[in-house]
Amino acid sequence: MIPLLRLRLRRDRVQLPLWILGTAALAAASVGGVAESFATEADRKVLLATVMANPVILMFRGLPSGAGEAQMALFLILPFLAMLAAFMSTLLAVRHTRTEEEQGRAELISATPAARVTPLTATTVHGVVANAVLGLLVAVVYIGSGYPAAGSWTSGLATASVGLCFLGVGLLSAQLMRTSRGANSLAVWILVASFVVSGLGNALGTPSDDLTRMESGRLAWLSPFGWAENTRPFADDAAWPALLGIAVGAALAAAAFAVQSVRDLGESVVPQRHGRAWAPASLSSPTGLVWRLTSGSVLGWAIGGFLTGLLATSLAAVVNEIGTRIDAVQRIFEAMSQQGGLESGMVVIFYMLAGVLAACAGVQSVCRARQEEVHGTAEPVLAGAVDRVRWLAGYLLIAFIAVVLTITAAIAGSALGALGSDMSLLQDAVVAGIGQGIAACVFLALTALVFVLTPRATIVAGWMLVLLALLIGLFGPLFSLPEWLTTLSPSAQTPVLDADGVDVKGAWWLAAAAVAGSVASLALMRRRELRPAA
Template identity: 55%
Template sequence: MTGAAALLRQRLRRDGLQLVLWVGGVAALTFGTFAGVADTFGTEQERAALVAVALANPVILVFRGLPSGTGEGAFLIFLSLPFLVLLVALMSAFLAVRHTRGDEEVGRTELVGSTPAGRWAPFWATVAHGAIANVAAGAAAAAALIAAGQDAAGSALAGAAIAGAGTVFLGVGLLAAQLVRSARAANSISVGVIVGSFVVAGVGNAVGTPSDDLTRMESSWLAWLSPFAWAENTRPLSDDDPGPLLLSTAVAALLVGAAALVQARRDVGEGALAERAGRARAGRVLSSMPGLVWRLSAGSILAWAVGAAVVGALSATLGSLVAQVGTDNPQIAAILERLAAEGSIDQGVLVTFFVMVGVLAACFGVQTIMRARQEEVHGTAESTLATPVARAAWLRAFLSVAGAGILLVCAAAVGGACLALAITGGSSSLASDALVTGAGQAVAASVFVAAAALVFVIVPRATILLGWGIVVAAAALALFGTIFGLPTEVVAISPFAATPVPGPDDVDPNGLWWMLPSAAAGAAASLALMRRRELAAGG
């Protein structure tokens, strides 16, 4: 294990800045949520009113957490815990893939394996590295809660719940890296599992059982299939139940063990899942640069589109669930009547869910631009540009596929919503609302593609960090801006919050006037600058 210890020290130095940013983001989100709660929901009556509305409108629970009371600490956990777990889950999965399959792709793992450190040093160094990162993130969240004046024991349990869930997704990343031959595919699998777990926990909480006084929700059996729900059901700063942490620990150990078992039985550079043999001759599609990029991105487009279709279907069906909940509880029925007087509940549910569609589409678009950076780092871009393909045409192919993929992802969401409406007999007007909202989110996602392309051209080595960073920051602003007490004008800076919104009689174009020109100008500028840029092959 001496080799693993030396490798771990090297990786901690190498990833120092990234870990500081991830852990600092967890602490900032925790303390920022507290500040927003103190300003906006300073009294128990205000907190109780919001919890009652959340229990009456299950869509809120899909994008928040599990209500456990109206105390300040419990309310803070309700608003922030799922997103803290989401941050740590992404950090853990990316870390696992980067230091296993990623290093294997570029040859580092084989070099280390040829030394006295042996083949297993990188694997166990990654496990230790991920565990340290998760403990640091959990400790940062706990420290932020204590600094906010919350109970030390409950704060520590919240940190442990975050770290435990993150360790589960560390195991997911490790296992995904053993199954496929590329870091790109492993990251896609990991993100799919994370997003799926987030949605399963949210829907499982939404269909749970509310308390008679509308201050708590008991998760349904569905939620217990997700590590997000295990963290939430520890109910920090309320019941303080450490029991669900045993689930996180057991599943994390099982996943790490499975990953180790697969590694012991495969060759370096190979994956446990056999790849389909390619054709002897390339088809016509591969004779063009856009066709090549489309072929490289086809699997990702399918995965993101399937996820968007599921979200779209949920957006059109949970509205009826809201009404069903109201029939079982008179207090909820009264709240629903008040909400209905302010606007269509079904419409509000659909618009809220399509924010997630916009995030999924933006993730695909940014991922496609990152693929251009990976082609550059791995040297394949140089081979391509040695042909008559010009630099601008090469980048234009990635931009074109990113735009087409965004349209397909949003169209899949609209199709899922329309199919769900047809099956459930929902209002036909919601289909047009889904079309308007989906189109708006496609425009918002295009803004991120243009921004990522500019970063790729101007600061290529920061493409991955800034590419994901702007998506995460914009999503956090759209989802948490009002909780932080930020003005509506500030929240609207996020493209996800500036999309056209269908109303009872017309459509509010919102920020469409600036998003369309920004996306077009950013794409044009990146193409113009690419003509003069030299290749930057460094990692």
């Protein structure tokens, strides 16, 4: 097992440090951001009271546990530290299991005296070590910042527990699904669903009388993110909820070992779908082939967009209910309503998530071109009467359609949700949706440029661009980042609805960048050779 573990560490010598150090850097940034933006306890209490008035904010933040500086930092950042750990773990698990089988390397290992489960064991140890280092660094960052040691270690444990839980999710997904793309999609959907369930549980929780602490609802206890947040670092420092995540991760890993021991190499629990006996007419074009390859994932992102749009408008009723249930919250709610910002702000926040889903749909469609190139299936297509530019143009077109479908589904969901609340919110949804769709097109254009210029970095760079832009857009104001850096996030330049109408902000620049990037990638593709090696 040791040689396989060393091989995994060598292959991840760049990716893994980026994930771990990036997460630790985000934790460090939260310390300075809170100290500068919310320097006094009075400022922090006002923020927490505002959060209680608008529980939608809890969908994208943590669980309030007090008005202390350290408690505020973890309230704002812990879910995102946990999310980074989860993404790192699921991608690691699938990359070293199902991807190895898909590309034929696992068969070479099986031809040696190594035991059947040795590669899976090496991957599990690799993931455990990565999460242990990640949790350790998070704790060291907070201890070095002067925060109490007990809460710092609890923060590290909570972050690592979510990573370990989703390490088990990734390992089992790789056993269930026939392809690495399917395994990653299943793991990511479980991750997103868990995040949303935890956020809903927090939003439907019960605030304390002084509006500085929230007791999460029962729904949050169904999610690893909810368990991590209920450790309440720097307040209760309860380690046992984090142990639930570790226990679930261990159980899922054990299930993965059980499946691995009985299935054939290259096979899966969920069988590969049989193709049709006769190909439809749409497969006569390269664009039709791309749609056939990506339609399933596009549909999944569109469903996610629909649910996000539905929540954006339908949860207005939940805000009203919370506001009328508690007198203090009701007063804050009324003050915010007079400014006309509560419901509209809720829609904008949700549509930032819808924009991320649309960007993911576009980026994944473009990344599919790299996967086809690596697997050698692009070569037979290009051997026919299809040139490179037309081939890549098909992926760009489908990526654009994926963005449009995701945003359209979100707006349709908002229309349905507004039927039971306030139809005037639909206008906010349309403006926010169009803006986020334009921003998403920038990401697919940038990913296409990376694919043409540095093919090997396509998948990592595409997803990292989306993640970095999301983090800058969400945390730029909190961390007091320079304005020029914050404006680099496309989501910060999308149109908004104000008292004077629609403020287009940087929408025209975003559209120009998306068009220019797409055209440049097609022009450069004309001279690019195929590079099938991974």
